[in-house]
Each structure stands twice: as structure tokens, then as C-alpha cells.
Amino acid sequence: MKELICITCPRGCHLKVDEENGYEVTGNSCPRGKEYGYNEVTNPKRVVTSTVRTNSREYPRCPVKTNGAIPKEKMFDAMKLLDDIVLAVPIYCGEKVIENLFDTGIDFVATKDVQ
Amino acid sequence: MMYDLIVVGGGPAGLAAALAAKEKGLDSILIIERDSQLGGILNQCIHNGFGLHYFKEELTGPEYAGRFIKMLEGTGIKAMCDTMVLAVTQDKKIHCINPTDGYQVLEAKSIVLAMGCRERTRGAISIPGTRPAGVLTAGAAQRFVNIEGHMVGKRVVILGSGDIGLIMARRMTLEGAKVLACVELMPYSGGLQRNIVQCLNDFDIPLYLSHTITEIRGKNRVEGVTIAKVGPDRKPIEGTEIDFDCDTVLLSVGLIPENELTRNAGIDIDIRTNGVVVWENMETSVPGIFASGNVVHVHDLVDYVTGESQKAGRAAAEYVKQGMRSREHAISVNEGKDVGFIVPLKIHREAMDAEIFFRVRRIFETSAIVVKDGDKVLAHLKRAHMAPGEMERVKLSRSLLDAIEGDEITVYAEEVEE
The missing domain is CATH 2.60.40 (Immunoglobulin-like)
Incomplete structure (x- = not known):
């Protein structure tokens, strides 16, 4: 039995995951907690947020996020991929910055309009 | 020109108040913002976790702000950025200054104060030691890193386990810094559990509860800090000291409503919280002047700031159209x-x-x-x-x-x- 705190939302439910019984999750208040509990024990994932360079003088950085959770151990590799990127303005919120990270189908996308 | 409503501050509180007032039929609405863009502190909160209540989805700070900024389009609500409000008066005049228009006095039928809050600094908590560069508030570091693109240090100790401190522990780590410790005076963290998990535990950053910084060393730049355990009286216990070699100290030791304008206007402030004293419709002690968001009390979630500010905006509209409540x-x-x-x-x-x-x-x-x-x-x-x-x-x-x-x-x- 593994005890976890759900990080899906600010509520922070105390979850219990039973590895011996088909990873049954208890203590969750919503379906997302169940999914988090299962993933956290079998294949922990995180959303990564960071910034990338832009060619704008006024706004030299543009915030980005992964549009889904990626494997936790890939976080630093994902960060490294952002180092060489310079986005040209205008940048639109939702625009893909890096596609299909590590073949997960998850992309880095811009989270802000930068003109 | 006489505005129906002037909103002081273009962060989440100001944006929601202006939009709600517009929906209730006010025509000429002006938002005054001192930064070069709308969105307030959300612009530097690039992490996710915003909007779960209001939008029922998980957004980053800039995305949350962006949605409200988009909603302004076509409403006729005017936003004046790069503009500093110098004074607000009880007869609803706003003195402000910017590089294009210079000094001007604007008049409004109603005002919403939405200036947000400020971080407590080293001075506010009196940490002993020398005064080198490299001691900054977590929010200032967040702005440097996320908006201006400057790293603020390589080896970091964080004092205070509020959410901004925890978020910055993760952020600095992802950007290549080593966060040595997060030090909390109280026996429990002031931050959300989820942030302890995903910002500290994920990166094996130790959290020292019931500890505080007892000395900061360094001449030009921070060279190290000493922390010590504190007793129930929150005083350091001799013999429990731990030294850290670090070049940066980030402070996440509380927020105070930003009420200089309010105080100077003679509007009532709660001396214990420094927040504006309000009625249930967010009206201040002066009829027609309203306040909402962190200028009233520091909120946990921006979603609640939005709700409260919509109330303030609607109340401003009611005041302009129907006069004051008895x-x-x-x-x-x-x-x-x-x-x-x-x-x-x-x-x-x-x-x-x-x-x-x-x-x-x-x-x-x-x-x-x-x-x-x-x-x-x-x-x-x-x-x-x-x-x-x-x-x-x-x-x-x-x-x-x-x-x-x-x-x-x-x-x-x-x-x-x-």
C-alpha cells in the first residue's frame, strides 16, 4: 500500500494505492485522483512549465508548458531542449514550440501572446 | 471627461471587476496599470494550477490572465499601461502619471481599488548578518527568471515555505540551480501539500520545519547562511546550527496588501491585516469606492479573486446607476x-x-x-x-x-x- 498526496488540484487529497490489488486507488475525491494515483505508482508524470527566448526586446522570454504530463524522469531532458530555441514574435498562446516530445505525443506550447 | 468607473490595477482583480461592471451596463471604463502589460503578477506565475474552479481546467498564470485580457476585446474598456497612480481622493479623482500624457487628474463616478499585494522583505523580518547582494524575495526572483530571463543564483537557500517559495524551489532547480534547503519557522508549511510534493519532494529538496536563518554571511555577494532549530517560542536553539554555502537567499515570508493609495485617501484599513475594510459588496468606507482581490485580503487561489472582483465590479455599476446602498x-x-x-x-x-x-x-x-x-x-x-x-x-x-x-x-x- 502506497500513500500519496494527489497533486492534480490544490485540494491535495490523501490517496492510498494498493499495488497488490490491481493498483486500486482510495481516498480520491474525483476521477482525476484515481488516474494520478495509478500513474504515480506505475509511471509518474509531470507537466513541465518554463520559458524560451524571444527576439523581442520588450519581452525577452515567452512562457511555455507541456500540453500534457510527460514521464517525470524526462523533465530535465525536456528543459534542455528549450535552451536552443528563439521564438520570433508575434507568438500566440497555444502555438507549438516543440512537437511530440520523446514520442509521447505531448508538445511544448506557448502560454502567452507576445507581440 | 468623467469615467463611469476607473479601476486601479490591471491584474486578475482589476480585469474581472472591469468586465463585470461592463456586463452590468457601465459604458466608460478605464483600467490603469503600472506595468507595460495587463495581467499583473499572473504574468510571472508561469506554472500551472490556475483556473480549476473558474474555468474548470488547469491553466498557467499567463493563460488565466490571457483569457480575461481577450474578453476585453470589443467591450470598449480602455486600458492605460505604464501608468502610475499617485493618489486617489475621496471625491473620486485619480492623479496619475505616464511618459506619454505626463501628469493628469482623471475623474470617475466610481472606483475599484485592485492594487494587489506586496511581499514581506528581509527588513520586515529582521534577519541578522551582513547585507550582501543575493538576498531577494521569491517573487522578485520569479520576475527576473520568468519575465526578464536572468538567473538569480546557483546555490540557493529558501526561507519560508509559502507557495511562491516552493514554486521557485522547483523553478530554480529546473533552470540548473542547486536548491540546498527550504527553511520554515513554523512546525508546518504554509504552502499547499501538492506543492511540497511536486516542488520539493520531486527534486529531493529538504524541508526544515521549525527552523530559521540566524545569519547571512558575505561581503559583496551572499557566501553562506546559518540556520537553527527554533523552540515553541520560535527562538533559535543553541547547538542546532547548520551552515550552508550558498550564493542566494530567497524569501517567501508572507504577503501584505498594497494599500499606500488607500491609506493616503483616508479610506479605512484594518490595522491587523493591512487590508481595506469592506462591506459585503466590496464597498470601502467611502461610498462609490470599492476594493477587491489581494488588496483586501491575501487569497489562496486566483479563482476566488475573480469571484470577489466581479462582485466589486457589479457593485460599482449599481452605485453609478442606482446610487449608494443605505x-x-x-x-x-x-x-x-x-x-x-x-x-x-x-x-x-x-x-x-x-x-x-x-x-x-x-x-x-x-x-x-x-x-x-x-x-x-x-x-x-x-x-x-x-x-x-x-x-x-x-x-x-x-x-x-x-x-x-x-x-x-x-x-x-x-x-x-x-
Whole structure:
């Protein structure tokens, strides 16, 4: 039995995951907690947020996020991929910055309009 | 020109207030923002976790702000950025200055104060030691890193375990810094559990509870800090010192409502919280001047700031169109046992409903919030858990307000049997 705190939302439910019984999750208040509990024990994932360079003088950085959770151990590799990127303005919120990270189908996308 | 409404501050509070006032039929609305862009502090909060209540999805700070900025399009609401408000007066004149228009005095029929809050600094908590570069608030570091693109240090100790400090622990680590420790004076963290998990535990950053920084060393740049365990009196215990070699100290030691303008205008401020004193519709002591968001009280979630600010915007519209609510026979809201502070402190008799926000002073397990009118219990609401870090909310309906016979009610927190 593994005890976890759900990080899906600010509520922070105390979850219990039973590895011996088909990873049954208890203590969750919503379906997302169940999914988090299962993933956290079998294949922990995180959303990564960071910034990338832009060619704008006024706004030299543009915030980005992964549009889904990626494997936790890939976080630093994902960060490294952002180092060489310079986005040209205008940048639109939702625009893909890096596609299909590590073949997960998850992309880095811009989270802000930068003109 | 006479504006229907001027909103001071273009962060989440100001944006929501302006939009709500527009929806209620105000025409000429101006938002004044001192930064070069709207969105306020959300612009530097690039992490996710915003909007779960309001938009029912998880957004980053810039995305949350971006949605409201988009909603301004086509409404005719004017935004004046790069503009500093110097003074607000009780006759609703706003003195402001910017590089294009210079100094000007603007007039409005109503005003919403939405200036947000400020971080407590090293000076506010008096940390002993030398005064080298490299000691900064977590929010200042967040701005440097996320907006301006400058790393602020390589080896970091964070004092305070509020959410901004925790978020910056992760952010600095992802950007290549080594975060040596997060040091918290209290025996519990002031941040959300999820942030302890995903910002500290994920990166094996140790959290030292009941510890504080007792010395900062360094001549030009921080060279190291000493931390020590504190006793129940929160005083350092000799012999428990640990030294860290670091070049940066980030402070996440609390937020204070930014009320310089409010104070100078002679508007009532709660001396304990530094927040603006408001009525249930977010009206200040001056009729027609409203306040909302972190300038009133520091919120846990931006979603609640949005809700509160919409209330302020709607109330401003009502004031302009129908005049002020009568302040006669007002209901005072008092803090009972174990209740830290309360918003609002007064309720108009004619209010349709009233939401009361407060924080408890200590951790409660199975408990209840009790609202009393003299000896009569108006409301008795069970809670499984309450903590000072989490804002509590009680909604009083019109029928409950009608049932109030006296001119004051009291809000308590108490343990109950399961």
C-alpha cells in the first residue's frame, strides 16, 4: 500500500494505492485522483512549465508548458531542449514550440501572446 | 471627461471587476496599470494550477490572465499601461502619471481599488548578518527568471515555505540551480501539500520545519547562511546550527496588501491585516469606492479573486446607476473564538446575500463554523478539516440575513463530535 498526496488540484487529497490489488486507488475525491494515483505508482508524470527566448526586446522570454504530463524522469531532458530555441514574435498562446516530445505525443506550447 | 468607473490595477482583480461592471451596463471604463502589460503578477506565475474552479481546467498564470485580457476585446474598456497612480481622493479623482500624457487628474463616478499585494522583505523580518547582494524575495526572483530571463543564483537557500517559495524551489532547480534547503519557522508549511510534493519532494529538496536563518554571511555577494532549530517560542536553539554555502537567499515570508493609495485617501484599513475594510459588496468606507482581490485580503487561489472582483465590479455599476446602498441599520460582522480575520466587516441591510471569508487561527479536525446573532445560531456548518493556510467561506442567504434581529453577528470555529 502506497500513500500519496494527489497533486492534480490544490485540494491535495490523501490517496492510498494498493499495488497488490490491481493498483486500486482510495481516498480520491474525483476521477482525476484515481488516474494520478495509478500513474504515480506505475509511471509518474509531470507537466513541465518554463520559458524560451524571444527576439523581442520588450519581452525577452515567452512562457511555455507541456500540453500534457510527460514521464517525470524526462523533465530535465525536456528543459534542455528549450535552451536552443528563439521564438520570433508575434507568438500566440497555444502555438507549438516543440512537437511530440520523446514520442509521447505531448508538445511544448506557448502560454502567452507576445507581440 | 468623467469615467463611469476607473479601476486601479490591471491584474486578475482589476480585469474581472472591469468586465463585470461592463456586463452590468457601465459604458466608460478605464483600467490603469503600472506595468507595460495587463495581467499583473499572473504574468510571472508561469506554472500551472490556475483556473480549476473558474474555468474548470488547469491553466498557467499567463493563460488565466490571457483569457480575461481577450474578453476585453470589443467591450470598449480602455486600458492605460505604464501608468502610475499617485493618489486617489475621496471625491473620486485619480492623479496619475505616464511618459506619454505626463501628469493628469482623471475623474470617475466610481472606483475599484485592485492594487494587489506586496511581499514581506528581509527588513520586515529582521534577519541578522551582513547585507550582501543575493538576498531577494521569491517573487522578485520569479520576475527576473520568468519575465526578464536572468538567473538569480546557483546555490540557493529558501526561507519560508509559502507557495511562491516552493514554486521557485522547483523553478530554480529546473533552470540548473542547486536548491540546498527550504527553511520554515513554523512546525508546518504554509504552502499547499501538492506543492511540497511536486516542488520539493520531486527534486529531493529538504524541508526544515521549525527552523530559521540566524545569519547571512558575505561581503559583496551572499557566501553562506546559518540556520537553527527554533523552540515553541520560535527562538533559535543553541547547538542546532547548520551552515550552508550558498550564493542566494530567497524569501517567501508572507504577503501584505498594497494599500499606500488607500491609506493616503483616508479610506479605512484594518490595522491587523493591512487590508481595506469592506462591506459585503466590496464597498470601502467611502461610498462609490470599492476594493477587491489581494488588496483586501491575501487569497489562496486566483479563482476566488475573480469571484470577489466581479462582485466589486457589479457593485460599482449599481452605485453609478442606482446610487449608494443605505448604511443605516448595518450588520457588523465580528470575529469569534479562533477566527483570525474576517471579510467583510459590515453588511448592508438591503443586501441580497453575503459571503463571509475568514481564516482560522489554528488547525481544526472535525469541526464546525458557527454564525450567531446574539445567542441565536444562524448557521452551523460542518468541516472535516480547517487550517490557517486555507481560507474558509460562509454564504448567508437573503432569508438568513432577514432573520438577523440584532445589529451584529459573530463567526466562531469550534470542534464538534463526529
